[in-house]
Amino acid sequence: MNTITLNAIIQVIHYLFFTYAFLAISSYIILSIISAFETIDYFKKNNFVDYTKILSSNIAPSISIIAPAYNERLNIVENVRSLLSNHYANYDVIIVNDGSKDNSLELLIKAYDLVKVKYLINPQLKTKPLRKGVFKSTNPAFEKLIVIDKENGGKADALNMGLNISNSKYVACIDVDCLLLEDALQKMVKPFLEVTNKKVVATGGVIRIVNNSIIKDGKLMEVNLPNKLIEKAQILEYLRSFLLGRMAWSRLNGLLVISGAFGMFHKKIAIQIGGYDTSTVGEDMEIIVRMRRQLEEQNMNYKVAYIPDPLCWTEAPDNYKTFISQRNRWTRGTIEVLRKHRKIAFNSNYRNLGLLSYPYWLIFERFAPVIEVIGIIYFGILIILREVKWDYALAFFILAYMFTVLLSLGAIYSEELTYHQYKKKGSGFKLVLISLIEPFVLHPFILYAAVKGNLDYFFNKKKRWGEMTRKGMGNITK
Amino acid sequence: METFKILQNYFQQLPIELQLVWILSSFLACIVITLSIYLKFLRNLLRKKEVLKIKLQHKYEGLLLSYLFEESNDNELSEHQNEFIKIIQSKINDDFKRKIIVETLLKLKNEVSGEIERAIQNLYLKSNLKEYAYQQIKSKKRYIVANGIKELAQFKVKEAYPEVKKLLKHPKKEVRKEVELYLVSLFHFEGLEFLNNLKVNLSEWDQIELLEELKHFENQEIPDITPWLKSKNETVVLFSLKLAKIYNKYEIVDTLIQLLNHTNQKIRLQVIDVITHLQVLDAKEILKNSFKVRSLEEQIATLKMFENIYEPNDEDFIIENSTNNNFEIQYSALKMLKNISEKSFNNLLKKNNNFDNNILKFIQNN
Structure with a gap:
């Protein structure tokens, strides 16, 4: 292979990586904007809702x-x-x-x-x-x-x-x-x-991290930021995922997953579609995808709703071993679900589901870690071949970093302007600090877990759930 | 300066695409720095606002209690009472403070009744707070309009009726819902007249809110609901069926029986539920005769109904359904059969072995 051909190949690969990154960043920007509109709308709508009537009503379902x-x-x-x-x-x-x-x-x-x-x-x-x-x-x-x-x-x-x-x-x-x-x-x-013009079949809620918060008699008394870096970084990650990502997908009626930690379903429909799939580790995503797939096939006018209120609080992994095990499982779950329902992919019969939600998950969730690893390996090869243009590498690295930090800040602002849960002095500074270092202290482990998840999925089929060691909320209580 | 010049030279000799990347990165960096600094101010502001809110709540609560329990002569307000009204009037244009005042009034109003409740309502009227709510219902923003109507309903401002009624056909459901609640909370069952011409759907959430509002009134005599049961708006029919169940409307039995043939399955199901509640024996034969043509959900509901009102002469119908493939129907039928006649139950078991073992075991052991 002569130098001209090699350079041409390198150019093509560069453009492919650039296009992927550009599309990913654009999608995050679009989702964040949609999410902002949806959040504002939700707040205005629910600002004067009187929940007291429903809570005491015997005729409530x-x-x-x-x-x-x-x-x-x-x-x-x-x-x-x-x-x-x-x-x-x-x-x-x-x-x-x-x-x-x-x-x-x-x-x-x-x-x-x-x-x-x-x-x-x-x-x-x-x-x-x-x-x-x-x-x-x-x-x-x-x-x-x-x-x-x-x-x-x-x-x-x-x-x-x-x-x-x-x-x-x-x-x-x-x-x-x-x-x-x-x-x-x-x-x-x-x-x-x-909702009267559509049948709501499921509702998802936000999951918040309870580590280091004060709980008394089963009630959340005070919300605190955890001490460990890994826990704090997960808080930021959850804020980004729930307040920016899912809120937007809800607006687009394109939610593919409702967290297994807290979701509500129309029971009859959940049973009609066969309940939870016991053969996957991603049962929370699978039931939603199957539900949507079957309802699309029946041409039903339905909606999977989502509400941003912090209603469910859970203990997040406080060590890298458990964290990697959890993310490994999430990766395997995503692969299993997307493979099982691959018929939906780019299929116009499934409308938004086939043309928007599924492709998005496939390209930007399922393949993202794979492409990132390929990128790292490719970068290593270029270093060996002394083909790296360092001025380009540095400029694009800083751009990607700035964008990541900005996205995290967007999530922090969304939280502050809506629920403002982390009220203690200094929490804001800590969150900003975490947004600056999170790409280095959490992301590499997410990537490692995702790669391991891929390897386990294809080469270690026996691997199932893995253990989550709980400290117990009794220990969280002060 | 030297470093800046080096950087400037470096930047100028870069290809255009790299220059763009650096410009974009610098722009993002500026935003990141600005947002990081502003976050501190924002959080301080939010904290201060929260502290101020608590402080004002306590202040207004104290003033309100003094106002309510101040002795006054000949229905005339005392100096302190007038002072409190002046304080409220001076805060009307301050959105934040006005909101706290209204919340304080509402909080106490919901905890008391009788004279004190009326005194709070009068205070709301005298202090011109209602004028602001009137302004709100003239807004172009749906949520502001809805909020204004809600406030007028909470303080029972009947004079606003002509203005509020105009919004009954508002294109936004949030506004319509508050108008409906206003009408019901102020004019009770008469307020339900809007159902006569309702063209849009009444959500289940709205229905629950209306029914809960109606429960609060002393006079529980409800008007004739037959026209609503015959409404072309199916959500009005569903709402009326809920009324029929809650208020035990035995006099509408004929209409209920007609509704068993409604085209909407949801309505038919709810009719069976009301019939079960009212124990309408006349409906039994109709349901028995039409059992096979009904949907599975209706069949299950019918058997549930029979569980409460079965008689020995229903035995054939029950035996017929005791081998039904549906778990719930089979269970209901076998349970009833065992209660009607243990002998028939045992005979059936001998003749037929087409039963779910779990059901049989459960019924035999209970």
């Missing part, structure tokens, strides 16, 4: 909170208490103990005066069988609580059991280690009830 639990003894009693204190008249709480090896069930029995009851389960969705059975409380104060003890089948299987048990019109599927604010159900159910 019934909701079941379904919370799968696996070895959650550290948090379970406290978190169930928080779930039982929701301000909504017509709801129940279904805890599915998914074959825990610890004493979670015994703790629940003791704390909530549970006794085994006879309960006929409609097996609309196939699940693993019951282990010790169904339990209800003898104490009227906990009459809303149902605990199911079943053989271990994974999170999706436990959620399916909850769907079978529920007698409600809507189900809120949450992680039991999440702390739900008291007004969460009223706010999450609103989109289902207010």
Whole structure:
């Protein structure tokens, strides 16, 4: 290969990388602008909504909170208490103990005066069988609580059991280690009830990070920034993702994922489409994609809604090992879901889903880490070949960095002007500082986890969930 | 200076695309620096605003309580009371303070009733706060209009009726919703007259709000809802069915039976629910005869209805459905059959083994 050909190839590769980066940045800018409009609209609309009527109304639709639990003894009693204190008249709480090896069930029995009851389960969705059975409380104060003890089948299987048990019109599927604010159900159910020109089939909520915040009796008393760099960086990442990304996709009715930590579904539709898929680690994304796919095939006029209020707070990984394991799983989940539903890709029969949401996820979420790694390897080769034009490399690196920081600042401003959760003096400075260093302290690990996720997906099929070590919210409490 | 010149020379000899990248980066860097610095001011401002809000809330709460419990002669206001009214009037044009005053009045108004509640309403009227709400309902922005109407409803300003009623057909649903709530909260069941000509959909959220508002009134005599049950607007029909259930409207049974043949399945389902609640025995035969042509949801609802009002002569219908493939129908039918006649139940088990084992086991053990 002569020098002219080599240079031509290098030029083409450069233009491909440039085009990809340009499209990615443009999409982030567009999404941020849409998100700003949607947030302003949401705030104006909900500024004078009176939630007191719905919270006490007996005619408000019934909701079941379904919370799968696996070895959650550290948090379970406290978190169930928080779930039982929701301000909504017509709801129940279904805890599915998914074959825990610890004493979670015994703790629940003791704390909530549970006794085994006879309960006929409609097996609309196939699940693993019951282990010790169904339990209800003898104490009227906990009459809303149902605990199911079943053989271990994974999170999706436990959620399916909850769907079978529920007698409600809507189900809120949450992680039991999440702390739900008291007004969460009223706010999450609103989109289902207010939209008349479309059928709302699911609503997603924002997930916030609770590390280092003060919790008392299952209630969030004070929001604090965590101490560790990795935790703080995740706060910024969540703000960007939820306040800028998902808000915009909601406006475009193109949401492909509702966080497994907190989402609400129209139960009948969730069952009609076959419930959660137990064969994937990305069950939260899969159910939404399948739901949308089937509704598109039925030509139904539907919407997947999203609300930005900070209603659900969860513990984020506080060490790189757990963080990488979590992101590895997210990557595998995304690959599994996109591969399973590849028929949707660029298919005009699926309208926005096929032409906008799916392609976006495929190109800018699924392939982003792969392209980034190829870029790094390519850069290494150029260094070896002494073909790097350093003035170009430096200029583009700084441009990309500035844009990343600006995007993070946009998310911080969005948070400050809306919910202003981190009120303590100095928190603003810390957030700005994190936005400056996050590309170096968090992004490399996200990239590493994504690459590992790709490798595990293709070469280590046996790998499933991985463990998340919990400190317990009792420890977070001051 | 030397460094600047070196940089300037370096920049000038760069290709145009690189110059553009550096210009863009510098521009972004300026924005980043500005935003980072401004964030401190913004956060300070937000914190100060919060502190001021709490301070003003306490101040106005104190003044309001003094106003309400001040002794006055011959219905004339005391000097202190007039002073408080003057304070409110002076803050009307300050959006922030006005909002806090209104919130303070509302907070206390919602906690009290009778004389004190009326005194708060009078204060709202006397202090000209309502004038601001009137201005709001003339705004071109839908959320401001809606907010104005809401305030007038909360302080029960009946004089605003002609102005508010004009907005009943407003193109924006946020405004229409507040008008509807205004009418109901001030004119109770009479306020529901807007349903006669309602062309747009009444969301379930709106329906719940209206029904909850209606629950607060002493007089629970509701007007004839038959015209609304026959409305062409299906959401009005659904709302009226909720009224029929809550207020036990036995007199509309004939209309309910007619509605069992409505084209909208959601309405038919809700009719069965109301019929179940009112225990309309006349509907039983109609539902039995039309059972097979009804949707699965209606069939399930029908069996649920029968669970409350079944009689021995329903046995054939129940036996017919005890082998239904649907879990809920089969369970309801077998449960009823066992209660009507254990003998028939056992005979059926001997003749047929087409049952769900879980259901059988559960019914036999209970």
